[in-house]
Amino acid sequence: MADGEADFDPEEPEEKEIGREMVDESTGLGSVAAHLYRGEMERTVEWRSRLDTTTNWAVTVMSAIVAYAFSGEVSHAVILAGLIMGTVFLFIEARRFRDYDIWRSRVRVLQENLFANALDPSEGIERDAWRKELSEDYRDPESKISYRGAFSHRLRRVYLPLMTAMLLGWIFHIWSFNPDEPFLESAALPGVEGTTVVAAVAVYYVALLVLAIPLSSKERGESGSAEHGDLEE
Numbered sequence: 001m002a003d004g005e006a007d008f009d010p011e012e013p014e015e016k017e018i019g020r021e022m023v024d025e026s027t028g029l030g031s032v033a034a035h036l037y038r039g040e041m042e043r044t045v046e047w048r049s050r051l052d053t054t055t056n057w058a059v060t061v062m063s064a065i066v067a068y069a070f071s072g073e074v075s076h077a078v079i080l081a082g083l084i085m086g087t088v089f090l091f092i093e094a095r096r097f098r099d100y101d102i103w104r105s106r107v108r109v110l111q112e113n114l115f116a117n118a119l120d121p122s123e124g125i126e127r128d129a130w131r132k133e134l135s136e137d138y139r140d141p142e143s144k145i146s147y148r149g150a151f152s153h154r155l156r157r158v159y160l161p162l163m164t165a166m167l168l169g170w171i172f173h174i175w176s177f178n179p180d181e182p183f184l185e186s187a188a189l190p191g192v193e194g195t196t197v198v199a200a201v202a203v204y205y206v207a208l209l210v211l212a213i214p215l216s217s218k219e220r221g222e223s224g225s226a227e228h229g230d231l232e233e
Helices: 031-070 075-118 130-139 145-176 193-210
Strands: none
Touching: 031 075, 031 145, 075 130, 075 193, 130 193, 145 193
16 A cells, blocks of 8 residues: 555545535546446436335235235135235345445435535535545445345335235225124134134234334434435435
């Protein structure tokens, strides 16, 4: 490593104000930053599109299953199969959200610390060591949020409402198609007692509620959008 690189300190005043250099025509930083930002935005949009595609497929498939379940004398087990399908989509989307969050977090770092400072240097930067952190992220990319955190976020934002709707549809299906039988008897499946089926569904839904609870401020979106890519968008 060269001496100049060894002496680099991102917290030095002149290094913090890198945003000012963007408006200086004597440097090429503005052009480099623009291309870098454009590339990160393209990746962000691409991964956001993948998230939306997964969500759209989940909604379409689960809606079709519920519609089929109410189309005639169809077993309520079809709706339970829909819950399983929804869970599969949830696992896929949580994994994709972790990848999306890598690119989104970089975009937010550039927006908050570089472009915002270039437009109005009087406000300073959001994070003193943002250049060092971004450099380390480029050298050794890693997810900014755990799989459990991503799972919890997508569950709260998308899948818990879908699962709740399917659960209500399952209950209504049992009551409406077998109005004269006790609920537990109507919930039975071939070879499985109704009590066991209801207990399994209850445990499943309680597990979803527990997993939907964020365990840290980062998962709740309270530790700064630049750290995890503005989870609520």
